[in-house]
Amino acid sequence: MSETQKLLTESAGRIFTDLCTRDRVEAAEAGTWPQELWQALADTGLTAAAVSEARHGAGAELPDLCALARVVGYHAAPVPLIETWLAEQMLAAADLQPIDGALAVGPVLRRDTLRLARQNGHWAVTGELKRIPWARNAAAIVLTAEADDGTRTVIVRDTKTIVEDWNYAREPRDTINLDRHRMSEDAVGAPGRGYGRAELFFRGALFRTQEMAGAMERVLELTVAYAKERIQFGRVIGKFQAVQQQIAALASQVAAGSAVAQAAAEANAAGLARFEIAAAKARIGEAVAVVAGVAHQVHAAMGFTHEHALHRSTRRLWAWRDEFGTETEWQAWVGTVAAQLGGEALWPYIVAARKPDLGAPLP
Amino acid sequence: MFTSFSLAGIEMPDHLERLREEVRAFLRAELEAGSYTREPSGWDRYDAAFSRKVADRGWIGMTWPRQYGGHERTSLERYVVTEELLAAGAPVRAHWLADRQFGPLLLAAGSEDQKRTYLPRIAAGECYVCVGMSEPDSGSDLASIRTKATKVEGGWRVSGRKVWTSYAHRAHLMNLFARTAAFDEKNRHEGVTQLIVDLDWPGITIKPIINLANDHDFNEVLFDDVFVPDDRVIGAVGNGWKQVSGELAHERAGSERWLNAYGVLVHLLDSAGTHPERGSAEKIGRLVTHLWTLHRMSFSLAGLLNQGITPAVEAALVKDLGNQFDQDIPEAARQVLQEEDRARLPEEDRFNDMLDRALLYAPSYPIRGGTREILRGIIARGLGLR
Numbered sequence: 001m002s003e004t005q006k007l008l009t010e011s012a013g014r015i016f017t018d019l020c021t022r023d024r025v026e027a028a029e030a031g032t033w034p035q036e037l038w039q040a041l042a043d044t045g046l047t048a049a050a051v052s053e054a055r056h057g058a059g060a061e062l063p064d065l066c067a068l069a070r071v072v073g074y075h076a077a078p079v080p081l082i083e084t085w086l087a088e089q090m091l092a093a094a095d096l097q098p099i100d101g102a103l104a105v106g107p108v109l110r111r112d113t114l115r116l117a118r119q120n121g122h123w124a125v126t127g128e129l130k131r132i133p134w135a136r137n138a139a140a141i142v143l144t145a146e147a148d149d150g151t152r153t154v155i156v157r158d159t160k161t162i163v164e165d166w167n168y169a170r171e172p173r174d175t176i177n178l179d180r181h182r183m184s185e186d187a188v189g190a191p192g193r194g195y196g197r198a199e200l201f202f203r204g205a206l207f208r209t210q211e212m213a214g215a216m217e218r219v220l221e222l223t224v225a226y227a228k229e230r231i232q233f234g235r236v237i238g239k240f241q242a243v244q245q246q247i248a249a250l251a252s253q254v255a256a257g258s259a260v261a262q263a264a265a266e267a268n269a270a271g272l273a274r275f276e277i278a279a280a281k282a283r284i285g286e287a288v289a290v291v292a293g294v295a296h297q298v299h300a301a302m303g304f305t306h307e308h309a310l311h312r313s314t315r316r317l318w319a320w321r322d323e324f325g326t327e328t329e330w331q332a333w334v335g336t337v338a339a340q341l342g343g344e345a346l347w348p349y350i351v352a353a354r355k356p357d358l359g360a361p362l363p
Numbered sequence: 364m365f366t367s368f369s370l371a372g373i374e375m376p377d378h379l380e381r382l383r384e385e386v387r388a389f390l391r392a393e394l395e396a397g398s399y400t401r402e403p404s405g406w407d408r409y410d411a412a413f414s415r416k417v418a419d420r421g422w423i424g425m426t427w428p429r430q431y432g433g434h435e436r437t438s439l440e441r442y443v444v445t446e447e448l449l450a451a452g453a454p455v456r457a458h459w460l461a462d463r464q465f466g467p468l469l470l471a472a473g474s475e476d477q478k479r480t481y482l483p484r485i486a487a488g489e490c491y492v493c494v495g496m497s498e499p500d501s502g503s504d505l506a507s508i509r510t511k512a513t514k515v516e517g518g519w520r521v522s523g524r525k526v527w528t529s530y531a532h533r534a535h536l537m538n539l540f541a542r543t544a545a546f547d548e549k550n551r552h553e554g555v556t557q558l559i560v561d562l563d564w565p566g567i568t569i570k571p572i573i574n575l576a577n578d579h580d581f582n583e584v585l586f587d588d589v590f591v592p593d594d595r596v597i598g599a600v601g602n603g604w605k606q607v608s609g610e611l612a613h614e615r616a617g618s619e620r621w622l623n624a625y626g627v628l629v630h631l632l633d634s635a636g637t638h639p640e641r642g643s644a645e646k647i648g649r650l651v652t653h654l655w656t657l658h659r660m661s662f663s664l665a666g667l668l669n670q671g672i673t674p675a676v677e678a679a680l681v682k683d684l685g686n687q688f689d690q691d692i693p694e695a696a697r698q699v700l701q702e703e704d705r706a707r708l709p710e711e712d713r714f715n716d717m718l719d720r721a722l723l724y725a726p727s728y729p730i731r732g733g734t735r736e737i738l739r740g741i742i743a744r745g746l747g748l749r
């Protein structure tokens with residue numbers, strides 16, 4: 001871990017330790033915006049971490065943001081940090097000005113599309129976008145829209161048509177319904193600049209992978225601690241071999257998840273590394289079944305209560321493995337790439353530090 | 364934050380990339396010259412001529428000191444070379460154990476005389492070693508071995524029975540684990556000694572044990588009052604257990620733990636075509652994500668070993684995941700190309716041969732080199748549960 005990463009993750013870790021308390025996470029899950037936490041993150045520059053120094057942000061690189069995202073996941077922080085970073089990256093790529101406050105992005109579903117067209121002398125967007133993370137709390141929603149002259153990045157600020165919904169972790173995943181929604185000129189980027197939907201999707205998958213790695217580390221920690229503390233038949237349950245074997249299997253999956261998250265973070269230091277993102281999201285998504293499954297088995301009834309902390313991490317793992325591509329979707333994508341490569345070309349591709357982009361379409 | 368696993372990333376310096384290229388060029392040339400072909404048994408083939416060629420390139424004993432025939436290269440360089448050889452299915456089994464385990468053991472615990480006698484021959488690709496640990500009544504519980512070495516004038520007299528000894532019928536030497544002191548339940552790990560035995564010595568009988576694939580791969584090795592001179596004791600008498608424990612991270616972390624069935628995946632990709640349907644693409648893709656993950660984890664481990672760190676837990680965990688991968692490949696392959704498809708593959712297509720071998724050998728991987736349960740016990744200990 002680089003010095004910058006150490007500094008960033010430590011300062012984020014301190015804030016989360018203080019402000020991601022159980023009560024606050026529960027309040028957020030019940031619908032209260034965690035203003036105090038967000039403010040603390042803003043004060044230390046973490047909300048603007050993805051904004052370049054030239055644009056008065058912290059100028060963190062993608063691997064640094066990945067390291068931070070892991071901390072977010074570890075603490076189950078109920079804030080749209082990675083969404084805000086994604087939005088800032090989209091704005092920068094589209095030569096639009098950075099925006100203060102919590103931000104949301106979209107479309108996040110591959111089958112959702114937003115259309116942009118000129119009507120009566122102004123821009124207007126139309127489309128129903130589902131499962132937009134944190135839309136209700138966002139100062140602005142940064143979206144990729146399809147216009148006649150190509151893809152453009154647009155900023156939607158004042159949508160009144162949000163239908164609130166939640167994921168398993170009770171994080172906001174809202175529907176926004178835009179019907180010839182009028183846009184000001186400065187809220188529309190140039191054609192062909194900025195991210196397309198696929199790029200947003202890959203980047204979202206990269207960040208979710210990091211959050212999942214953090215959440216898994218937390219689950220392992222909780223599970224080992226519980227196994228050392230809970231006594232049955234006169235001894236701690238961690239002394240039972242059946243329990244040990246299960247936790248070892250969990251640990252192997254967590255180690256694999258951490259390794260791929262780290263690998264994907266590094267690979268993305270020099271431009272978008274699609275293969276690594278796809279493979280990492282697939283591998284870590286697959287790991288969730290064992291990680292969450294064993295953790296709950298070891299915690300037994302206690303882990304099934306609202307009282308216990310475990311579910312705050314496992315519910316996030318269940319939600320995040322489905323967002324920005326499930327493991328089977330990414331497996332199919334990787335399988336398509338491998339089939340294109342053919343047998344003998346696979347190995348050199350797998351071990352190459354920088355892999356050529358084979359341009360496979362999204363799953 | 365919880366940092367139980369030290370599997371951080373490592374830089375891939377340019378010279379490692381060049382080394383990979385060098386190995387690939389060598390393999391391409393050998394393939395063209397017909398000195399080996401990709402076979403169902405992959406790298407698990409004895410081929411003395413090929414081992415000597417690998418030695419000529421300086422790829423055996425890579426990390427050892429020059430004075431013993433080594434090449435003083437880093438363990439990362441060794442990792443890259445071995446990984447390339449295994450992935451290509453090059454027949455490197457003959458020198459494998461001597462290079463991976465026996466050489467490093469001698470360097471760590473052997474006498475000067477032993478190092479001088481054996482290491483140069485091993486590095487030349489001319490001396491092959493097998494390991495005699497398991498016995499009929501001692502598998503996972505290695506400390507319970509009964510093969511007995513009794514002190515006599517100038518050496519030891521060994522009697523006992525070893526089983527499952529891979530390639531004893533082809534190797535020159537055995538690294539023999541024998542009891543030199545009576546078993547003591549309170550100090551169960553003491554009194555075991557490692558001895559270097561020439562397999563053609565009088566009193567040694569090697570009998571094949573045919574495995575379920577109908578191959579002769581492992582053996583029963585009987586010792587009937589075999590004389591072993593004192594200078595064949597490795598390290599200290601009674602210290603065998605400690606000596607072997609230090610080697611386990613090296614033994615478990617390498618790519619040989621997940622490149623046993625790889626040939627199936629190579630042939631599957633070719634036989635399944637460039638546009639597999641969705642279900643097949645998922646199954647193939649899953650294998651590929653695991654391959655990429657294991658490569659990454661093993662490579663990180665090699666980086667740690669290179670820094671002199673021996674991450675026993677991480678090594679156990681990579682072996683556990685790797686063993687699973689070797690089993691997952693044939694399972695997925697038989698679902699992508701099902702009986703109906705396989706029956707119609709052209710005559711020259713090797714996929715069926717590859718699958719046969721991988722499927723039949725699949726049960727052996729989570730057994731040899733420490734069973735899955737024993738590995739998970741090690742992981743649990745590392746987590747502080749035992």
Ligand SMILES: Cc1cc2nc3c(=O)[nH]c(=O)nc-3n(C[C@H](O)[C@H](O)[C@H](O)COP(=O)(O)OP(=O)(O)OC[C@H]3O[C@@H](n4cnc5c(N)ncnc54)[C@H](O)[C@@H]3O)c2cc1C
Pocket residue numbers: 493494495496497501502503504526527528529530581727730731732733734735736737740
């Ligand atoms: C193909 C192959 C090649 C081999 N080559 C060699 C070789 O070259 N040299 C050599 O010395 N040996 C070799 N072996 C032997 C190998 O090391 C042993 O098979 C292995 O250590 C397990 O011993 P075992 O088969 O006696 O099983 P056992 O130890 O009898 O185990 C049987 C079952 O009980 C489980 N078990 C045992 N103890 C415990 C415990 N404490 N907790 C939980 N579960 C437990 C095991 O995990 C396993 O599932 C080879 C084996 C195979 C399959």
